[in-house]
Amino acid sequence: MAAGAACAPCTAVQTSTPPTGGLGVVAPDDVGPAAMHPTSGVVDVLVDDEQQATEVAQRYLSYFQGPVPEWSCADQRLLRHAVPENRLRAYDVRALITLLADTGSVLELRRSFGLGMVTALIRIEGRPLGLMANNPQHLGGAIDAAASDKAARFMRLCNAHGLPVLSLCDTPGFMVGPQAETTALVRHNARLFLAAASLQVPVFTVVLRKGYGLGAQAMAAGGFHETLFTVAWPTGEFGGMGLEGYVRLGFRKEMQAIADPAARQAWYEAKLAGLVEQGKALSIASVLRRPGQWHPPICGVAIKAATAIGN
Numbered sequence: 001m002a003a004g005a006a007c008a009p010c011t012a013v014q015t016s017t018p019p020t021g022g023l024g025v026v027a028p029d030d031v032g033p034a035a036m037h038p039t040s041g042v043v044d045v046l047v048d049d050e051q052q053a054t055e056v057a058q059r060y061l062s063y064f065q066g067p068v069p070e071w072s073c074a075d076q077r078l079l080r081h082a083v084p085e086n087r088l089r090a091y092d093v094r095a096l097i098t099l100l101a102d103t104g105s106v107l108e109l110r111r112s113f114g115l116g117m118v119t120a121l122i123r124i125e126g127r128p129l130g131l132m133a134n135n136p137q138h139l140g141g142a143i144d145a146a147a148s149d150k151a152a153r154f155m156r157l158c159n160a161h162g163l164p165v166l167s168l169c170d171t172p173g174f175m176v177g178p179q180a181e182t183t184a185l186v187r188h189n190a191r192l193f194l195a196a197a198s199l200q201v202p203v204f205t206v207v208l209r210k211g212y213g214l215g216a217q218a219m220a221a222g223g224f225h226e227t228l229f230t231v232a233w234p235t236g237e238f239g240g241m242g243l244e245g246y247v248r249l250g251f252r253k254e255m256q257a258i259a260d261p262a263a264r265q266a267w268y269e270a271k272l273a274g275l276v277e278q279g280k281a282l283s284i285a286s287v288l289r290r291p292g293q294w295h296p297p298i299c300g301v302a303i304k305a306a307t308a309i310g311n
Helices: 034-040 050-062 076-081 093-100 145-160 185-197 213-218 243-250 252-256 261-279 295-308
Strands: 107-109 117-124 127-134 165-171 203-212 229-232 237-239
Touching: 050 107, 076 093, 093 117, 093 127, 093 165, 117 145, 127 145, 145 185, 165 213, 185 213, 203 213, 237 243, 237 261, 243 252, 243 261, 252 261
Parallel strands: 127 165, 165 203, 203 229, 203 237
Antiparallel strands: 107 117, 117 127
C-alpha cells in the first residue's frame, strides 16, 4: 500500500449528511488510511508511491518463481559475532538476517505488526526461502498474540507457494501475565501449532540462543524433532522454561530458608549458572558446527526439499 495514496474502507460511509446512526459523518480519508494498516497487520509493506508499490509487488512475486542463477552474500564468518557470547546482551536479529541471506534479497513483511516476530522472504545461494525469527529486542523474544498471528499467517503463505521455512529461534517462551491473557493469548498461540501441523513444506530451525518452553517448540513446527533438521549455535541454551524464572519459582522454599540476602543471591546465581551450563547447546549437541560453517547444509537441504515439492 502506498502511504497517503490509498485507503481500505470495509463499508460505505456517510460523509455529507448529519449523523443518523452508524458511523455518522466521517471523512473518506479517515476510514482505513494507509498509515493505520501497517501497525494493525493488514498491510505487508508500506511504500511511498505507486511506482514503488509496483516494484515491491514484482519483487514479492519473484520469490515464488524459483531460484536465481546469480547471487552473492556477506562473509559468513561474520555470523560468529552476530549473537553476543554474553547471554544477557540483546542483539539486532535483522542485522543477522542480512548477513545470512543473499545480498539484497531480504523482503520483510508486516514489520510494524507483531514486533516480537520478524517474517521475511529471503534467498540463500539463490534459493527462495521464508524466514521467521524471534526479535530479542522486543519482550526479550517472548511470543505474544500478535507475533503468533504474524508467524502463523506467514507459514501459510510459504506453504501455499512451496517455500521451505527457515526458523531462527531465540525465545523464552510464550508471553505470560494478566495483560497478555486479555489478548486471548492461548487462542492466538494455538494458531502457530495449527499452521505448522498443516505444512507441506520443510521447516529448518536454528536455535540462536534461547530455546525455552512451548514457544521454542512452536518455532520448530511443534517440536524440535518435527522439523527437517534442528541445529543450534554454540550460544544456544535449552530448558522447559526461562531458567531465571524456573530457579526463583521452583526453588522458592530453598531461597526463603536463606536469611542473609547476599547469601540468598549467591545461592540463586550459583544454581542458575549450573542450569545454564547443563542446558547449553555445547553440552547436549550431537554435532558441532561453527556459525560461519552452517550455510552449505541449509542450502543443500533446501535445494533437495524444493526439488521434491516441485519448486
